[in-house]
Amino acid sequence: MQQSRIDLRRELEAAGLARVPPQRLLLVTDFDGTLSEVVSSPSAAEINAASENALRRLAGVLGRVAILSSRSPSDLEARLHIDGIELIGDSGLQDMTSDERRRLEMFNVEAARVLAEVPGVWLEIKPGGTAIHHRHAALPAEDIVAAIGRAVRETELHVRTGRRVIEVSPRERPKGDALAALVKRVDCAGVICLGDDENDRPMFEYVSGLSMPHLTVGVASGEAPPDLFDGCELVVSGPDEVGELLAELADLTQGRG
Numbered sequence: 001m002q003q004s005r006i007d008l009r010r011e012l013e014a015a016g017l018a019r020v021p022p023q024r025l026l027l028v029t030d031f032d033g034t035l036s037e038v039v040s041s042p043s044a045a046e047i048n049a050a051s052e053n054a055l056r057r058l059a060g061v062l063g064r065v066a067i068l069s070s071r072s073p074s075d076l077e078a079r080l081h082i083d084g085i086e087l088i089g090d091s092g093l094q095d096m097t098s099d100e101r102r103r104l105e106m107f108n109v110e111a112a113r114v115l116a117e118v119p120g121v122w123l124e125i126k127p128g129g130t131a132i133h134h135r136h137a138a139l140p141a142e143d144i145v146a147a148i149g150r151a152v153r154e155t156e157l158h159v160r161t162g163r164r165v166i167e168v169s170p171r172e173r174p175k176g177d178a179l180a181a182l183v184k185r186v187d188c189a190g191v192i193c194l195g196d197d198e199n200d201r202p203m204f205e206y207v208s209g210l211s212m213p214h215l216t217v218g219v220a221s222g223e224a225p226p227d228l229f230d231g232c233e234l235v236v237s238g239p240d241e242v243g244e245l246l247a248e249l250a251d252l253t254q255g256r257g
Contacts, residue, residue, distance in 0.1 A: 006234065006236065006241075006244075006245060006248075008245060008248045008249060008252065009252060011215060011233065011234055012215065012252065014233075015213050015214060015215045015233060016190070016213030017190045017192070017213045017214070017215055019213070020189050020190035020213055021189070022061050022062050022063070022253040023061075023062070023063045024063050024188055024189035024190060025062045025063055025064075025188060025189070025190045025191075025192065025253070026062070026063060026064045026065075026066070026182070026183065026186055026188035026190070026191045026192070027058060027062055027064070027065045027066070027191075027192045027249075028066045028067075028068050028179055028182065028191065028192070028193045028194070028203070029066075029067060029068070029193070029194040029195070029242075030067075030068060030069055030194060030195040030196060030197070030200050030203075030219075031045075031047075031067055031069040031071060031076065031079075031080075032045055032069065032070075032071070032196075032197075033163060033196035033197055033219060033221060033239070034194050034195055034196045034219045034239060034242055035047045035048055035051045035052075035055075035067070035239060035242065036048060036079075036239060037238075037239050038163055038164075038221070038223075040135055040136070042071075042124065042133075045079070046079070047079060047080060048239045048240065048242065048243045049243070050240070050243025050244065050246070050247055051239065051242055051243040051246050052080075052082065053247070054243060054246035054247040054249070054250045055082050055085060055246060056082050056083075057247075057250040057254065058246065058249065058250050058253065059082055059083065059084030059085050060084060061250070061253045061254050062253060063186060063188055064086060064182075064186045064188065065084070065085040065086065066085065066086040066087075066088055066182060067080060067085060067086070067087050067088065068088045068091070068092060068175055068178055068179060068182075068203070069087075069088070069089055069091070070089075070090065070091045070126070070128075070129065070131065070167060070175075070199060071089055071090075071126075072089045072090055072126050072127060072128075073087060073088075073089035073090065073094075074089075075089065076089050086182075088178055088182070089128070090126055090127050090128025090129065090174075091128055091129065091169065091174035091175045091178060091199065092128075092174055092175060092177060092178020092179075092181070092182075093127070093128030093129060093169065093170070093171065093174050093178075094127075094128065096127075096128060096170060100170035100171075101170075103155040103156060103157060103170060104129065104130065104155070104157065104168075104170055106151075106154070106155050107130065107148075107151050107152065107155040107157055107168060108123065108125050108130055110148075110150075110151035110154075111123060111130065111132070111148050111151050111168070114147050114148060114151065115132070115144070115147065115148070118137060118139055118144070118147070119136075119137060119138065120134060120135075120136035120137030120138065120139075121133065121134045121137045121139065121144060128169065128174070129167060129168055129169040129170070129174070130167075130168045130169075131165050131166070131167055131168075132144060132148070132165065132166040132167075132168065133164065133165050134164055134165070134166070135164035135165075141161050141164075141166060144166060145159060145161065145166060148166075148168070152168065157169060157170055158170070158171060158172045160198050160199050161198060162197040162198045162199055163196075163197050163198075163221065163223040163224070164223065167198075167199050173202035174199075174202070175195075175199055175200060175202050175203045176202025176203055176205060176206040177202070179193070179202075179203050179206055179207070180206055183210070188212070189212055189213070190212055190213040190214065191207050191210060191212065191213075191214045191215075192214070192215045192217065192249070193207045193214070193215070193216050193217065194216075194217040194218075194219060194242060195217075195218065195219065196218065196219035196220075196221060196224060197224065197228075198224075198225055198228065200228075201228060203216075204216045204218070204228075204229075204231055204232060205231065208231045214233075215233050215234060216231065216232040216233055216234070217232060217233070217234045217235070217236060217242075217245070218232040218234070218235040218236070219235075219236055219237075219238060219239065219241075219242055220235050220236065220237055220238065221238065
């Protein structure tokens with residue numbers, strides 16, 4: 001494997017994570033754009049082979065390894081066959097209230113009507129939110145957001161634009177809230193968090209505010225907002241480099257386990 005340009009040992013030491021026993025360390029990572037390349041059809045996405053191998057090793061060493069994604073839990077289960085990792089789908093929104101579900105269903109009906117005749121736009125309706133995909137649309141994202149504006153206001157939902165996708169959710173910071181709940185539940189002493197898109201910003205912000213040792217890793221692309229990784233301690237170039245980084249993390253932690 002090609003040697004990574006990043007000295008992970010030095011980064012862990014600088015973050016204070018080198019002093020954290022592996023069994024007290026929590027690793028949380030997004031899926032699309034982080035473990036997998038972003039592709040035209042979400043159904044065609046596959047985990048990077050190096051990341052898959054590294055996660056399988058890390059699952060046997062770290063206190064907890066979790067995938068936190070806007071994909072549904074069943075979708076994650078179909079793509080990730082690694083024993084010992086926790087799969088958190090729907091951005092952690094499995095505890096939606098009946099009112100949140102009602103408002104999301106109302107939005108879906110209206111958004112489907114408004115966008116039905118827009119070429120290249122399609123709705124992916126998931127249990128915890130709706131993704132409006134527009135990678136093949138000529139209409140810019142801001143015009144699509146404007147088109148669904150009335151439905152968003154009437155249902156009091158939250159909109160977050162990402163990499164050629166617009167995420168609509170009943171809560172403003174679902175991934176950040178889900179990660180906060182996970183940190184409390186696993187009683188860890190250090191956190192490493194990886195993500196690539198706007199919906200990962202709440203994760204970065206939450207982890208950056210922790211008093212315990214932590215490392216936030218942004219996964220760069222030409223589609224990411226310019227300021228998304230401003231608060232990250234480390235930025236890598238894409239899923240291939242994520243695979244290298246996770247493999248190095250497995251090497252370092254297995255030596256201490």
